[in-house]
Amino acid sequence: MSTLLIYCRSGFESEAASEISVKAADAGIYGYPKFEALQGYIEFVVNPPHTSLTILEKLRFRDLIFARQWVACDELLDNLPGKDRVTPISEAVARLPKAAELWSETADTTDGRNLNGFAKKLGSAAAAALRQKELMLPRKSKADWRLHLLVLANNRIWVGVSPLVNSSRWEQGINRLKFPADAPSRSTLKLEEAFHYFIPKRMWPERLVGGMRAVDLGAAPGGWTYQLVKLGMFVTSVDNGPMNDDLMETGQVDHKREDAFTFAPGKPVDLMVCDVVEKPSQVIELMAKWAVNGWADRLIFNLKLPMKQRYAEVADCLEQLETILQEHDVGYRLESRHLYHDREEITCYLELG
Ligand SMILES: C[S@@+](CC[C@H](N)C(=O)[O-])C[C@H]1O[C@@H](n2cnc3c(N)ncnc32)[C@H](O)[C@@H]1O
Numbered sequence: 001m002s003t004l005l006i007y008c009r010s011g012f013e014s015e016a017a018s019e020i021s022v023k024a025a026d027a028g029i030y031g032y033p034k035f036e037a038l039q040g041y042i043e044f045v046v047n048p049p050h051t052s053l054t055i056l057e058k059l060r061f062r063d064l065i066f067a068r069q070w071v072a073c074d075e076l077l078d079n080l081p082g083k084d085r086v087t088p089i090s091e092a093v094a095r096l097p098k099a100a101e102l103w104s105e106t107a108d109t110t111d112g113r114n115l116n117g118f119a120k121k122l123g124s125a126a127a128a129a130l131r132q133k134e135l136m137l138p139r140k141s142k143a144d145w146r147l148h149l150l151v152l153a154n155n156r157i158w159v160g161v162s163p164l165v166n167s168s169r170w171e172q173g174i175n176r177l178k179f180p181a182d183a184p185s186r187s188t189l190k191l192e193e194a195f196h197y198f199i200p201k202r203m204w205p206e207r208l209v210g211g212m213r214a215v216d217l218g219a220a221p222g223g224w225t226y227q228l229v230k231l232g233m234f235v236t237s238v239d240n241g242p243m244n245d246d247l248m249e250t251g252q253v254d255h256k257r258e259d260a261f262t263f264a265p266g267k268p269v270d271l272m273v274c275d276v277v278e279k280p281s282q283v284i285e286l287m288a289k290w291a292v293n294g295w296a297d298r299l300i301f302n303l304k305l306p307m308k309q310r311y312a313e314v315a316d317c318l319e320q321l322e323t324i325l326q327e328h329d330v331g332y333r334l335e336s337r338h339l340y341h342d343r344e345e346i347t348c349y350l351e352l353g
Pocket residue numbers: 184185186187188217218219220221222223224225238239240241258259260261275276277278
């Protein structure tokens with residue numbers, strides 16, 4: 001079990017590679033990444049005495065920003081015979097911890113999408129055979145592991161496992177959301193996905209409640225404000241650009257044509273969200289100002305990442321924010337993620353107090 005597969009957005013392989021190399025090394029686990037640009041996943045080869053399972057034990061999946069999913073594997077099954085792929089897959093599965101569920105996945109790329117139909121059929125056939133051979137537990141039984149096939153071609157397949165409690169709960173690590181037809185911009189899905197990812201559903205009745213007050217910085221045309229309004233919140237939307245008319249007609253939106261960097265709320269709000277397109281370091285300063293002044297209980301903000309050294313930039317920015325919060329004795333929980341609906345950006349969640 002020397003390889004850890006990490007799924008990521010196509011084009012972010014180098015970020016995923018840098019991040020796992022740094023975070024594994026921090027935990028005393030060394031290895032090297034292998035990937036080709038735009039393939040939508042990387043391999044991280046772990047040096048002995050550790051294995052990829054050690055990483056799954058020692059690192060928290062949610063501490064990774066650029067990983068959509070992680071899967072501990074043995075070796076790539078290559079040149080699989082067309083007539084019987086299930087036997088070699090079964091032999092590989094026999095060496096893995098037992099699972100009750102199998103996800104047959106592809107990379108989130110054009111090539112991957114073309115293999116989806118094949119992958120689904122293979123997954124069903126493999127699961128049936130594996131259960132018959134008692135190499136998988138019966139459906140719905142309690143298990144600590146999930147089995148993954150990552151199908152690269154009809155004869156090249158990775159076989160591996162991820163721990164249920166320390167991995168993504170979505171196939172391919174992707175939470176696909178339906179675009180609401182009446183939303184003013186596609187950006188709306190970024191905030192909706194952020195709610196799902198950062199705030200457990202059981203906390204929604206406390207954290208995302210009608211009647212709460214929110215500020216949306218860089219709000220136009222209103223995709224993020226739309227999500228807040230839908231939850232019944234009263235929103236101050238700050239942007240020089242025009243806001244969607246239907247949103248304004250709800251009576252829940254106060255549009256301020258002001259600069260997000262100088263705007264101050266009259267009184268503290270429950271939630272501040274920010275999608276301003278600006279240098280990440282400037283956005284971080286703005287977020288720190290809000291946190292230190294106690295202007296919001298929770299902040300959700302995007303860091304736009306058009307630069308080359310995107311992982312280094314993110315790491316520097318988050319460290320800068322944490323340093324300021326610690327210097328001011330502000331209690332916080334900070335989580336960051338490259339969400340599925342994010343493009344050249346990541347989303348951060350800062351809970352204060
Ligand atoms: C990516 S768009 C926001 C999209 C919005 N979240 C949505 O879902 O519709 C970025 C917005 O930031 C605004 N913006 C950029 N700099 C700003 C500033 N200094 N103050 C206020 N708004 C700013 C732009 O006018 C633009 O509307």
